[in-house]
Amino acid sequence: MSIGLPLAAVLLAAALAGYGGYYAGTENRQRAAATELARDFAEQFGMAQRDFEGGQPLLALQRLQYIERYAPQYPGLAELLARVRAAGQPTAIAAPATQPAAPATALPTDPAELFAKLQAAYKADDWPAVVQLATALHASAPEYESGTVGAQLFVGLRNRGTEAIENRSLGPGIMWLERAQELAPLDSGASALLQWAKIYTLANSWWGINWPYAIGQYSELYRAAPNFMDTRVRLRQAYAEYGAQLLSSDACAAQLQFAAALELEAMPELEAQRLAAEQACALLAAAATPAVEETPAATPTPTP
Secondary structure, X not given: OOOOHHHHHHHHHHHHHOOHHHHOOOXXXXXXXXXXXXXXXXXXXXXXXXXXXXXXXXXXXXXXXXXXXXXXXXXXXXXXXXXXXXXXXXHHHOOOOOOOOOOOOOOOOOHHHHHHHHHHHHHOOOHHHHHHHHHHHHHHOOOOOHHHHXXXXXHHHHHHHHHHHHOOOHHHHHHHHHHHHHHOXXXXXXXXXXXXXXXXXXXXXXXXXXXXXXXXXXXXXXXXXXXXXXXXXXXXXXXXXXXXXXXXXXXXXXXXXHHHHHHHOOOHHHHHHHHHHHHHHHHHHHHHOOOOOOOOOOOOOOOO
């Protein structure tokens, strides 16, 4: 006999209660009402503040633009947006916020002197100085040694960008590599770093907002560059978070998410979550199976 729907609901609730401590606070944003959406905005606003204070203005900007799209009058949004956008300018993010700004040094106006300083910086692999001096020389005397200056500006931007990304400063790194790309095609190594940094930043922007989108971006990056930043860890966490979100509405789909997380890293807590989802899924499947009624055996007709 099949399990009736009311009984299946009770058993499912019991299975979920065993893991209530973990799943408490997990929200189903796909069916969220207005109050839940407001809570999501508050969470994203707080995360944007932390991203901004942690030196990730581009990530903070993406979170704030999400809020702006649906709640442009959100308290404090306009002020924080203005600060984040100002910090996203090249002049604002050229130096780490935790270090005092270096005193401004007046650049020489003579093109020959500027060019000599540029050559010295280039030989010393001082890429910030190369970018500054080459940009200044191009602006003040665009025809002076233009071929050499342009080539060195490209190398300076390329190297500064790759170093920034390798040091986990993705926003500035993306900006410098895109500037270099405007001058000439990037080599395969720098081009790959640029694409990986963009995908990673995009995946992070969907964190807690849309788990399937985040998982899709992290999965793409994991296939191309599994060792880039903490992609493997972030993908595993995204699978687990999405599984937790799905458990109360689609236990069978939640089971698949936990299984995918376990493929990336075997963890006891993940296995416990997968088992909970598997049990809940089995209960739902049993409840959906129609009862099979036994047909009475036919009575044989007596032979005359």
